[in-house]
Amino acid sequence: MARITAGVASSHVPAIGVAVDLGKTEDEYWAPLFRGYEFTKQWIVEEKPDVVLLVYNDHASAFGLDMIPTFAIGCGENFKPADEGWGARPVPEVQGCPDLAWHIMQSVIQDDFDLTVVNEMDVDHGLTVPLSLMFGQPEEWPCKVIPLAVNVVVYPPPSGQRCYNLGKALRRAVDSFDEDFNVQIWGTGGMSHQLQGPRAGLINKKWDKEFFDRLVNEPDELAAMPHIDYLREAGSEGVELVMWLVMRGALNRDVKELHRFYHVPASNTAVGHLILENNL
Amino acid sequence: MALDKPYADIPGTTIFDADQARMGYHLNQFCMSLMKVECRERFKSDERVYLDVWPMTEDQRQAVLDRDYNRMIELGGNVYFLAKIFLSDGQSFEQAAAAMTGVTREEYRKMMLSGGRSPEGNRYKREQ
Numbered sequence: 001m002a003r004i005t006a007g008v009a010s011s012h013v014p015a016i017g018v019a020v021d022l023g024k025t026e027d028e029y030w031a032p033l034f035r036g037y038e039f040t041k042q043w044i045v046e047e048k049p050d051v052v053l054l055v056y057n058d059h060a061s062a063f064g065l066d067m068i069p070t071f072a073i074g075c076g077e078n079f080k081p082a083d084e085g086w087g088a089r090p091v092p093e094v095q096g097c098p099d100l101a102w103h104i105m106q107s108v109i110q111d112d113f114d115l116t117v118v119n120e121m122d123v124d125h126g127l128t129v130p131l132s133l134m135f136g137q138p139e140e141w142p143c144k145v146i147p148l149a150v151n152v153v154v155y156p157p158p159s160g161q162r163c164y165n166l167g168k169a170l171r172r173a174v175d176s177f178d179e180d181f182n183v184q185i186w187g188t189g190g191m192s193h194q195l196q197g198p199r200a201g202l203i204n205k206k207w208d209k210e211f212f213d214r215l216v217n218e219p220d221e222l223a224a225m226p227h228i229d230y231l232r233e234a235g236s237e238g239v240e241l242v243m244w245l246v247m248r249g250a251l252n253r254d255v256k257e258l259h260r261f262y263h264v265p266a267s268n269t270a271v272g273h274l275i276l277e278n279n280l
Numbered sequence: 281m282a283l284d285k286p287y288a289d290i291p292g293t294t295i296f297d298a299d300q301a302r303m304g305y306h307l308n309q310f311c312m313s314l315m316k317v318e319c320r321e322r323f324k325s326d327e328r329v330y331l332d333v334w335p336m337t338e339d340q341r342q343a344v345l346d347r348d349y350n351r352m353i354e355l356g357g358n359v360y361f362l363a364k365i366f367l368s369d370g371q372s373f374e375q376a377a378a379a380m381t382g383v384t385r386e387e388y389r390k391m392m393l394s395g396g397r398s399p400e401g402n403r404y405k406r407e408q
Contacts, residue, residue: 064309065309084367155295195377197294201396232287233403268392
């Protein structure tokens with residue numbers, strides 16, 4: 001049987017990808033950030049996930065305004081890194097896991113979550129930066145990845161509650177898959193940041209730290225938080241944090257926190273990272 | 281019934297909602313086109329000519345030519361779409377954000393390195 005063994009949360013700031021690609025991870029500006037992922041890089045080598053269910057948002061790369069799926073699952077064999085305006089990142093192609101992805105699609109839709117199926121799409125920094133943070137710069141990514149894209153660009157994104165409940169449905173789907181896969185679920189984006197207008201640069205450390213605590217200890221209550229709180233307190237782009245709730249919903253009520261890291265800034269953003277072990 | 285916009289009282293912030301997405305449709309789709317090398321080259325060779333291909337308003341075209349990102353956002357642009365413009369100009373999100381807040385890149389970076397813009401006094405328009 002497949003099982004979800006751990007949840008990982010991480011920001012996916014594009015500048016982090018640039019720092020990796022240009023060999024700047026030891027620079028004074030970037031070194032403190034990458035140190036926060038050292039534990040994870042060791043841990044994940046030992047964990048050897050077969051598949052990562054990677055919850056992220058597309059940033060007007062695969063989805064423009066012509067199609068705006070609220071939840072989309074990548075069921076294809078592979079996904080190329082997107083050209084976001086300066087050429088594609090020099091990272092390996094992402095290998096999908098169609099067997100599990102199609103199984104999840106069928107299970108979750110029958111569980112009342114109407115996912116959009118995507119077979120062809122390029123994946124942008126939202127998906128590839130977390131892979132770089134956890135795995136560094138390998139020739140090939142060491143596991144398969146199922147992209148799960150959440151619209152957080154066009155308002156309204158799905159509610160925190162909806163994201164949390166989707167996580168629970170994903171858990172049921174993975175649990176009912178016959179193959180013996182070690183599956184991790186990653187929730188990416190956040191933490192507080194605003195990229196637009198005169199309020200750009202907003203960072204709310206106190207709020208971010210509370211978000212960490214509540215995500216770990218009282219996710220049911222946190223899921224009820226309305227969008228306006230994210231927008232006002234964590235910035236217009238901070239609303240990405242609803243995606244962490246998809247990850248949290250797929251884990252047990254009680255989890256073991258293995259690692260937590262928080263750093264300001266990466267470009268415009270507060271970087272947050274968390275590993276939660278699902279005690280099975 | 282008008283759309284409920286509880287976020288309208290957040291200062292210095294434009295939420296990319298249904299009204300904005302509709303107003304900015306062609307502006308944003310123009311931005312999407314810049315993900316293709318050949319479109320970037322066409323745009324770079326004559327910005328005005330390339331912009332005229334897209335059924336945008338004249339105000340939107342002018343804002344692009346001026347690289348006035350706050351104005352583009354006001355006219356329905358969204359930062360992730362507008363990023364295709366500044367990234368193809370060789371600029372980063374940090375540089376674009378600095379421009380939108382009216383400070384130099386160095387000043388902006390200094391603010392971020394000292395913890396970013398505080399939420400204090402920045403939650404409601406009435407606080408400004």
